[in-house]
Amino acid sequence: MILDVKKITKKYNKLVAVNDISLQLEENEILGLLGPNGAGKSTFINMILGLTKVDSGTIEIFEKKLNRIIKKKIGYVPQDIAVCNELNAYDNVMFFGKLYGLRGDKLKESVKKAMEFTGLWERRKESPKKYSGGMKRRLNIACAIVHEPQLLIMDEPTVGVDPQSRNNILETIKKLNESGTTVIYTSHYMEEIEEICTKVAIIDNGELIIEGTSDSIKNEVLTEKLVRLQLEDEIEKSIELINDIEGVISLSISGDTVTIKSKKEIDNLAIIIEKLVKANIKIISINIEQPTLEAAFLSLTGKTLRD
Numbered sequence: 001m002i003l004d005v006k007k008i009t010k011k012y013n014k015l016v017a018v019n020d021i022s023l024q025l026e027e028n029e030i031l032g033l034l035g036p037n038g039a040g041k042s043t044f045i046n047m048i049l050g051l052t053k054v055d056s057g058t059i060e061i062f063e064k065k066l067n068r069i070i071k072k073k074i075g076y077v078p079q080d081i082a083v084c085n086e087l088n089a090y091d092n093v094m095f096f097g098k099l100y101g102l103r104g105d106k107l108k109e110s111v112k113k114a115m116e117f118t119g120l121w122e123r124r125k126e127s128p129k130k131y132s133g134g135m136k137r138r139l140n141i142a143c144a145i146v147h148e149p150q151l152l153i154m155d156e157p158t159v160g161v162d163p164q165s166r167n168n169i170l171e172t173i174k175k176l177n178e179s180g181t182t183v184i185y186t187s188h189y190m191e192e193i194e195e196i197c198t199k200v201a202i203i204d205n206g207e208l209i210i211e212g213t214s215d216s217i218k219n220e221v222l223t224e225k226l227v228r229l230q231l232e233d234e235i236e237k238s239i240e241l242i243n244d245i246e247g248v249i250s251l252s253i254s255g256d257t258v259t260i261k262s263k264k265e266i267d268n269l270a271i272i273i274e275k276l277v278k279a280n281i282k283i284i285s286i287n288i289e290q291p292t293l294e295a296a297f298l299s300l301t302g303k304t305l306r307d
């Protein structure tokens, strides 16, 4: 077990930023903490890191309370970029390596590895002042991984970055995970979380609403499925035909397209198509909407992530 959080709570005066959250994390997972602005994600990870005091509850990392030895096994990428503009990029990573006790050849090798990992080695001699926002974020990550932490905690590492840097950051996380690093990662970008996380925890208003794999959350929460049929004509007639088919919950029309909402567990698409074909109604296209974490979040909280 890498992380064992039991019933932690944090209040700022009357505001409950984190409310009674328990969460476990096994080795080699990528945990995505997903929630809208102000949900309590940063407060949660700051408590794990010992940066914010816990009001109640307990946290164990590597089966121990946080101490100096444990801290050396953790890497932290803060939400706000924390690099020094007076040093070039290479010296920034060097500085962090030294802070973690690396010296000599080991330090040089580790700095090179971290900068290659984040795609910055070729531009190591430049000042971070000359870097794009995305490159600064990657430098922030290089500083956090130079000591090869077993647990890497990242607070919204892809906020405001260009697509190229975002892909690089996601690839870096995947590669680190493949080489044995456990990762905790906060975001409100649903697609990223779906793409890279082995485990997802949805937080809203300081509470852990649901946790599991992306698929298990979608399966558990979403009880409906949507199919869109684009028809050549006879839309009204198609509604009459489909309305009574088993599993159909509701139908709506937009232009030449009928949207059919059905119960997830009932397989009725073949029957719908058969009925339309028999009635000589031509189907131009069929679109089956894939369930998303965004839809699961909406169903759980009644709001979108960007609300």
Ligand SMILES: Nc1ncnc2c1ncn2[C@@H]1O[C@H](COP(=O)(O)OP(=O)(O)OP(=O)(O)O)[C@@H](O)[C@H]1O
Pocket (backbone or CB within 6 Å): 012, 015, 017, 035, 036, 037, 038, 039, 040, 041, 042, 043, 044, 188
């Ligand atoms: N130091 C503080 N003092 C008072 N209130 C705080 C403090 N830090 C956070 N909060 C409040 O606690 C709540 C949770 O904030 P937190 O930063 O943990 O959310 P978040 O999910 O990380 O949001 P974001 O995605 O915007 O970073 C918010 O209402 C925030 O205003």
